[in-house]
Amino acid sequence: MTLDDVLTSLFPDGHEVRNDKGVLLGSATLRSGASMLVLGVADRTALGVDEALRLSGQVLKSIDRGQGPILVLVDSDSQRMSKRDELLGLNEFLSHLAKVLIHADLNGRPTIGLLYGHSAAGALLATGLATRVLVGLPGAAPAVMDLPSMAKVTKLSMDALEEKAKSTPVFAPGLSNLAQMGAVHLTWSNTISLADQLEALLADMPAVQDRRDVLGKERGGRLKAAEIAERVRDLALQAY
Template sequence: MTLDDILASLFLEGHDIRNNDGLLLGSGPLKGGGRAEVIGVADRTAVGVDDAIRLSGQVLAALERGGDGPILVLVDSDSQRMSKRDELLGLNEFLAHLAKCLIYADMQGRHTVGLLYGHTAAGAFIATALATRTLVALPGAEPEVMDLPSMSKVTKLSIEVLKEKAKSTPVFAPGLDNLAQTGAVLATWDEKISLADQLQALLGNDRQGGDQRDRLGKARGGRPKAADMAERVYDLALQPE
């Protein structure tokens, strides 16, 4: 699906979302009523300091306007923009600010939903899609927290060793299926069915609230320890001194 096709399927009555130099900004009416604020990255744009602060501002402006509609984050990006200027300005802090804005929005009752429809990687992936409460994807999406050559440099393990580990440990492997197994991606939507209907079903089925990815990863066998460790830490924090 092209971006225009995706937006048309999400917002059957039209929308005011615009692609401004690779950034998506705007909103659209939901099928079940209400309105979704939309931010995102298009055309495999690398996310730099200017992009991160602009997206952050859009999230904060949505909170200031009020309402309880979801914030939808569409993602087809490169990694973060690794230029000298961006690094010197503190790109890591700008990306962290964007992630915090999305997390804060969710804490304020604005369900944040990420939709992967293309490529994404590294810091840009973490600060956008992975910072949402619920992450879904379309077939053909290509997410990767870190590609194997980069992972090899960081871990000092050979690519061959990493490829072997990836067969049994999804956290070592890029790709949509592996991220779904870890619980990062809730579901892959059917592009032949109305995306508006699938979004409405997702919002309507959100009974528990909060981030459920650690439990999902445990159930799917891709991240068996995270949920138990988080629960243990929570229990310890509640114990009297």
């Protein structure tokens, strides 16, 4: 689905979302009549210092001025691979954006990520994976790290990584693998109204918590994360 298709299906009652050089900013009207803050990255734009500042600034302003849920639409490249961005401390700007989204969620602004295109690496971590719930649309193509980059980091051959990717979701890009790891909470259908699916999710949001580690164990994608997190929690409580 194109961005226009997604927005039309999500908000049949209208929206004021603008695309400014790949940065999405605006709001939309829900069927309940309430307003939803909408932001994100479009057109497979790389997420750099400037984009992260604009997005985080919009979220911070909205915390002071309004209420209601926040939707983060994602179709990005990875983080911007430029000398300028790295020298300015891109990692800190991406971290700031992620923390701002988490802060909003903890302060009465439920956050939902909608991955409708591509995303990878730091851009995915700072947007969709920083929301309480990440939803995917069929055809979305996320990757925490592509296999050629993973080969450089791990020093494993492409043949070895491709073989591991067949049985281990952690090594494999793609929506289904991120869903199996628990990173993607659920996958919506693009053949029925996205507005209906959004309203159903919003109705459940008070009870929905970040259960990525538990979902990963239940789905067989990450078998140890939930157990290790629980052990760390128990040890911390004992020390306290």
